[in-house]
Amino acid sequence: MAEQTNITVENLSHTYMPPKGKPVLALDGITLSVKDKEFIALLGPSGCGKSTLLYLMGGFLDIQDGQIRVNETPVTEPSRDRGIVFQHFALFPWKTVIQNIRFGLDKMNLAKSERDERARYYIDLVQLHGFEDSFPSQLSGGMKQRAAIARTLAMDPAILLMDEPFGALDAQTRMFMQAELLAILEKTPKTVVFVTHDVHEAVLLADRVAVMSARPGKINEIADIELGGGPKDVKSPEFAEMVDHLWDGVRKEALAAGQGR
């Protein structure tokens, strides 16, 4: 896709209404712009509203106050341009891996040969060759997430929204998947918004990291992760410094939240 894709969030606030009790202000005046093909991480303590922000960008929740625009068009509902990957995969358990990937693909206006080819391509890309006819219940956590990522990528969305996609995986699988995601994005560059509470993960993956405050969520800082260009060296002092710096910010917010606001 040649055209540019950017996301603009302007003065966005969101109030969450729990089934019982008082309304909770989840997001308070968020302003953020995501550039074309940029990888931005939303980092913050749990409960800071970072997932809510992502769901609003996806069009899954109604926007109450403020605005989100994708290429100047206000977001009002979900769209195929904005693919999403969830922490718990959200695969369709009654469909096999290939049927999951074909679900969205088959609704696109493409020739059958093109759809077949794309399904095969993404199966190979996420290294699930040989598991096409397995049901999700027969796969490991890492394989499920790879299937979910393939399902979303197969639609070729301009924007990829990821909600703690590696949060449910063990440490070893997570590291492997992080490297794989970067390799995939190298081949098919996209504009990515990535929610995480893992500082190391944010620094490793993102071009910029938006650090959010404890509830009500605000953006405290947006850090440029420029570590001298080229691939990031996780063993470099600059990397460690950046992780330390951001970790300080997150810890302060987590403590503030813990002291019972």
Added chain:
Amino acid sequence: MNIGLQRIHTFAVKYFPLVILIAIWELLPALGIVSPDILPSILAIAVALIDLFASGTILEHMRVSLFRAFTGLGLAMVFGITAGVTMAWFMPVRIVLNPLIQMFYPMPKSALIPVVIIWFGIGDASKIVLVFLGCMLPMVVGTFNGARGVDRETIWSARSMGTGDFEMIWRILLPSAMPEILNGARTALALCFALLVSAELLISRHGLGFLIGNYNEIGDNTRMFAVILIFALIGYGADRLYLLLRGRTLAWMG
């Protein structure tokens, strides 16, 4: 123990209680503890059963009963699943139907037998309506619970892939709800025979339930037990079939 022996062993343990039951059943009249008029021997019942089939007496009644049961059950499934999934997806429908269901659910449906007789006569229609009403509720409740239990992330995923309302119901909610729908169907399956026999026993001119009552009245207890045995066999067969279909449908649960 090798596998062959283990199989025989498992089989023996599984059917041991049944063997004990049959043994006691045979012994009680044979030892003169119970009169054979009250409890005919299994052998006599088996002979009567073969005779009922050979003479063809039973076939028409069986056809009538099975037609009533499965028509009622089939209609209940179609309407129940439709109502349940619509309630889960559209809030106005839920608001209207939920109180009705909560009121109607705990009511014993056999209490409606006189009502359906008055409204639909003593033929097929009243039995079908009764089975339909009784079986619809477990279908509605099972489908509703299953479809409500679909997590929002699954629905959002489908939405982001361009899934509309109708397709969401048909291709996402129904398959997600399938385990609960099938639980409801099993309850409905048991209920459909229970209601049918009650209604046929009470007032009817055809059907296996009528036949049980009829043999009871003329004092032919051996034949009465034979017909009861047919119900046991039909019920067992239906449940086996159900389990087979369930296993196929839910293969994905792993």
